[in-house]
Amino acid sequence: QKEVEQNSGPLSVPEGAIASLNCTYSDRGSQSFFWYRQYSGKSPELIMSIYSNGDKEDGRFTAQLNKASQYVSLLIRDSQPSDSATYLCAVNRNTDKLIFGTGTRLQVFP
Amino acid sequence: DTGVSQNPRHKITKRGQNVTFRCDPISEHNRLYWYRQTLGQGPEFLTYFQNEAQLEKSRLLSDRFSAERPKGSFSTLEIQRTEQGDSAMYLCASSANRGDYGYTFGSGTRLTVV
Numbered sequence: 001q002k003e004v005e006q007n008s009g010p011l012s013v014p015e016g017a018i019a020s021l022n023c024t025y026s027d028r029g030s031q032s033f034f035w036y037r038q039y040s041g042k043s044p045e046l047i048m049s050i051y052s053n054g055d056k057e058d059g060r061f062t063a064q065l066n067k068a069s070q071y072v073s074l075l076i077r078d079s080q081p082s083d084s085a086t087y088l089c090a091v092n093r094n095t096d097k098l099i100f101g102t103g104t105r106l107q108v109f110p
Numbered sequence: 111d112t113g114v115s116q117n118p119r120h121k122i123t124k125r126g127q128n129v130t131f132r133c134d135p136i137s138e139h140n141r142l143y144w145y146r147q148t149l150g151q152g153p154e155f156l157t158y159f160q161n162e163a164q165l166e167k168s169r170l171l172s173d174r175f176s177a178e179r180p181k182g183s184f185s186t187l188e189i190q191r192t193e194q195g196d197s198a199m200y201l202c203a204s205s206a207n208r209g210d211y212g213y214t215f216g217s218g219t220r221l222t223v224v
Contacts (some may be wrong), residue, residue, distance in 0.1 A: 004152075008150070032211070042217070042218075043216060043217050046212045046213075046214070049211070049212050096143075096165065097143065098212070098213070099155070100153045100154070101152050102152045
């Protein structure tokens with residue numbers, strides 16, 4: 001079992017729709033959770049962090065964390081073609097390093 | 111401060127040659143990380159430094175790989191006797207705190223071994 005699992009996609013949504021990206025993790029001791037966006041050929045960019053159960057909103061992005069079920073999700077409202085990218089889920093187990101999933105490729109079509 | 115800087119951006123080398131990459135972290139960040147990413151995969155942890163001390167190395171980091179951060183500022187990652195399987199994007203990241211606050215990546219060095 002991988003430590004951080006994501007569906008590789010692609011997830012295709014029409015412009016203006018809500019994109020829902022999911023991530024599960026295996027270590028119950030995980031403390032911090034992150035979503036990175038990575039455009040093709042570029043490096044990952046941190047877009048959201050979440051540390052406690054519940055929802056955290058930042059503009060069109062909402063991160064959701066459920067530690068009991070060991071999943072993290074990212075919702076993107078009013079999806080735009082410019083949101084088309086790979087979204088990486090990363091988890092920290094109260095150490096110095098992040099463990100990344102393989103990423104979910106999102107395609108937003110006009 | 112312009113963020114995390116990596117050089118070169120691209121490197122093409124012949125199999126068996128040695129290569130060295132450089133990373134300059136954000137100046138006030140004391141933690142520096144190296145990751146490797148291949149196509150369709152997420153970044154895989156290689157090693158990290160707190161100041162000049164190398165605190166953890168992944169088993170992915172074979173004997174052909176060595177990393178240094180001699181004065182706690184920039185870091186170098188050297189690959190000796192490169193193999194085609196070393197072809198990947200090598201990412202450097204830095205943080206001011208432990209990883210539980212996330213970190214900032216550089217633009218990466220894309221290595222192609224022919």
